[in-house]
Amino acid sequence: xxxIDMYKGSAEAGELAENLKELFSPESVAVVGASxxxxxxxxxxxxxxxxxxxxxxxYPINPKADEILGLKAYPSVLDVPDKIDMAIIAVPVxxxxxxxEDCGKKGVKVLVVITSGFGEVGNIEAEQELIKIAREYGMxxxxxxxxxxxxxxxxxxATFGPKDIRxxxxxxxxxxGALGIALMGWTVMExxxxxxxxxxxxxxxxxxxxxxxxxxxxxxxRVITIYLEGLKPGTGKKFMEIMKEVTRKKPVIIIKAGxxxxxxxxxxxxxxxxxxxxxxxxxxxxQTGILRAKTVEEMFDWARAFANQPVPKGERTIIITxxxxxxxxxxxxxxxxxxxxxxxxxxxxxxxxRIMPWFGSPKNPVDLTGQAGVENYIKALEVAFESPEIxxxxxxxxxxxxxxxxxxxxxxxxxxxxxxxxxxxxxxxxVGGLDTFEAMxxxxxxxxxxxxxxxxxxxxxxAMIRYSRYxxxx
Ligand code: ACO
Numbered sequence: 001x002x003x004i005d006m007y008k009g010s011a012e013a014g015e016l017a018e019n020l021k022e023l024f025s026p027e028s029v030a031v032v033g034a035s036x037x038x039x040x041x042x043x044x045x046x047x048x049x050x051x052x053x054x055x056x057x058x059y060p061i062n063p064k065a066d067e068i069l070g071l072k073a074y075p076s077v078l079d080v081p082d083k084i085d086m087a088i089i090a091v092p093v094x095x096x097x098x099x100x101e102d103c104g105k106k107g108v109k110v111l112v113v114i115t116s117g118f119g120e121v122g123n124i125e126a127e128q129e130l131i132k133i134a135r136e137y138g139m140x141x142x143x144x145x146x147x148x149x150x151x152x153x154x155x156x157x158a159t160f161g162p163k164d165i166r167x168x169x170x171x172x173x174x175x176x177g178a179l180g181i182a183l184m185g186w187t188v189m190e191x192x193x194x195x196x197x198x199x200x201x202x203x204x205x206x207x208x209x210x211x212x213x214x215x216x217x218x219x220x221x222r223v224i225t226i227y228l229e230g231l232k233p234g235t236g237k238k239f240m241e242i243m244k245e246v247t248r249k250k251p252v253i254i255i256k257a258g259x260x261x262x263x264x265x266x267x268x269x270x271x272x273x274x275x276x277x278x279x280x281x282x283x284x285x286x287q288t289g290i291l292r293a294k295t296v297e298e299m300f301d302w303a304r305a306f307a308n309q310p311v312p313k314g315e316r317t318i319i320i321t322x323x324x325x326x327x328x329x330x331x332x333x334x335x336x337x338x339x340x341x342x343x344x345x346x347x348x349x350x351x352x353x354r355i356m357p358w359f360g361s362p363k364n365p366v367d368l369t370g371q372a373g374v375e376n377y378i379k380a381l382e383v384a385f386e387s388p389e390i391x392x393x394x395x396x397x398x399x400x401x402x403x404x405x406x407x408x409x410x411x412x413x414x415x416x417x418x419x420x421x422x423x424x425x426x427x428x429x430x431v432g433g434l435d436t437f438e439a440m441x442x443x444x445x446x447x448x449x450x451x452x453x454x455x456x457x458x459x460x461x462x463a464m465i466r467y468s469r470y471x472x473x474x
Pocket of ligand 1: 064091
């Protein structure tokens with residue numbers, strides 16, 4: 001078990017996040033343990049930093065090498081002629097204190113400690129020693145036991161995950177390294193753009209609270225997502241205070257693992273965090289306006305909506321569809337998730353009726369029928385955007401042979417762009433085969449959140465509505 005006071009004072013509320021600039025936008029980085037051998041962690045981190053296009057200065061540190069990946073290598077950080085803002089440490093745990101000491105003497109601002117073998121395996125002494133050195137020299141520590149961090153606006157990928165990261169405005173903080181690495185590739189495939197990706201590991205100094213606070217003021221981040229197993233002892237109050245501030249500025253979505261008794265025990269041995277007391281976390285999330293997702297898929301579904309669409313101004317929602325069945329499924333989902341579907345006025349029904357085949361339905365869901373073409377969808381969207389009765393729009397599509405979903409996607413993107421100033425969020429649910437998948441890619445690439453089922457589209461809108469309610473309440 002961790003001594004409770006060990007982590008206190010590393011980042012008290014008043015001074016939080018002021019000194020994290022070097023973590024996200026360092027002017028120079030050293031990779032200590034930059035290996036000469038492809039496939040090793042230190043090599044991969046150095047290669048990612050270079051190949052992702054980091055523009056600052058890069059210093060490989062390795063006493064056995066003169067040059068690595070075309071860069072001059074130095075035996076120690078103390079041999080580097082210029083200043084070093086950040087040192088990424090990828091040497092075995094036994095060497096870490098000496099390396100940290102050298103970094104302190106060099107005036108390094110922040111240590112990103114990749115190395116495992118600390119508190120997660122009961123080696124508390126090594127953590128205490130590291131903290132002591134960092135405090136002595138006024139350095140901050142991310143980690144240990146992490147896969148690194150990435151900040152796309154600075155073209156910094158200091159991880160040993162995949163090289164490519166799609167740029168965007170979703171920040172992802174993760175207490176699980178392996179999951180974080182796995183999701184890096186997945187986000188690229190899913191067209192999910194990231195501003196930041198932070199592996200938080202054992203959180204012996206910089207913790208999830210402080211990173212969230214920093215990101216709350218980061219102009220490149222619109223929504224913060226967190227995979228959390230648990231907080232460190234003694235940080236509950238800080239979590240409540242700071243997260244309330246953060247959610248006022250931008251939405252925070254947390255997937256809190258360790259919900260079950262056995263899951264909590266697994267999380268405790270994974271990162272040594274307080275994972276139990278699920279009901280306490282639930283209450284804390286509610287009070288602070290944090291949205292709790294149950295699965296990774298749900299978390300990124302919601303984040304995708306927040307990343308590009310305006311926060312709803314009201315609750316009144318319309319569904320536009322070409323298929324009765326998906327319309328009914330979306331209606332069920334709306335009821336389940338608390339999304340208020342409007343009953344259109346006679347005038348509004350009349351307007352919808354004019355833009356659909358005579359056998360369509362102008363009620364809610366507005367059923368354009370299987371005969372609908374791109375034009376019907378565009379006109380229905382125009383009616384919805386212009387109607388004062390509507391705050392939010394759900395567009396659904398079922399693959400029909402007469403409407404190519406990719407053409408529909410382009411039409412939707414253009415129309416939604418035209419109405420950008422309306423403040424009305426749009427989510428899209430599409431069901432079909434390969435070309436439907438391609439259509440969703442077009443939509444997502446262009447900032448229109450698209451999902452492969454009506455339920456996921458409605459669930460994402462529901463999350464936005466819950467956040468909007470929270471903001472109105474406070
Ligand atoms: N300063 C700088 N470099 C040094 C020093 C020193 N004082 N001493 C040795 N080195 C060099 C080594 O020579 C080596 O380079 P080389 O390959 O060119 O010879 C390099 O530093 C690395 O040292 P190794 O002893 O080869 O260490 P190795 O790479 O095997 O392991 C590591 C180091 C990766 C940090 C390991 O100890 C470790 O902790 N691995 C786990 C990391 C991890 O999984 N973190 C959590 C991620 S999250 C998740 O779950 C995925």
